[in-house]
Amino acid sequence: MSNQGQGCCAPLSEEPLAKEQAEEMATVFKALGDPVRLRLFSMIASGPSGEVCVCDLTPAFDLSQPTISHHLKLLRQAGLVDSERRGTWVYYRSRPETTDRMAALLASVSADRASAS
Amino acid sequence: MSNQGQGCCAPLSEEPLAKEQAEEMATVFKALGDPVRLRLFSMIASGPSGEVCVCDLTPAFDLSQPTISHHLKLLRQAGLVDSERRGTWVYYRSRPETTDRMAALLASVSADRASAS
DNA sequence: ACACAACATAGACAAACGTCTATACAACCT
């Protein structure tokens, strides 16, 4: 099914991303791979006070409240945001560690690309 | 359904990511939101010569050749990679512009976060 | 011209996803 070792091109040195690490990172990318979640995350991450109340997120979309809640849950499970209840309301804030990891991965790609030229 | 204007918290200044821009960027994130595609992209982006032959990508997975081809198509449609046929073989290379845009977006999130503290 | 190899496309199908309604839980306020 392939011609490895027949001179097509140099064999890959090594997969730069191991299977397990790819699985983990893909979860994070997938979480941002939906327009609603991306906007939600964007609103949370750029909240003026570093956090945003769910009561301000929900009415910003033409979607039901449970749907927004579901999307927030996925963002939380991906490690992109954290939530805290204060009294009646729940506040979400971003977790820059996760964002930074993604940015670093993308930057390393560009770096590899640059060093190869 | 909400208490906007009742003192829950400051209303959002503005969605930092417009609907259309979110839609567009989400497509790119979604493309990397699958473990197989993320590994494919990683292999392509870190290819020693800046490009990788499909014939080296396909046997690296326990998946059928059409499945790999399909994933490569999605990466291409997302603007993450480009393909070129040379003779019998097809070579894929990454498009750093797209990667850089994603990194910039993630970095701006961190920046907003830092300036808010 | 013909056979063969690399890659892409088409169609089918189960699994995952995004959305909804209904309901539960938690906190506030008379």
Added chain:
DNA sequence: AGGTTGTATAGACGTTTGTCTATGTTGTGT
């Protein structure tokens, strides 16, 4: 205590996604 509001969970349902097999397309070599 009881009613009301904010948020989460449960279950249902149509759509999208990831995978496969079968086939088409493009280039090579004899």
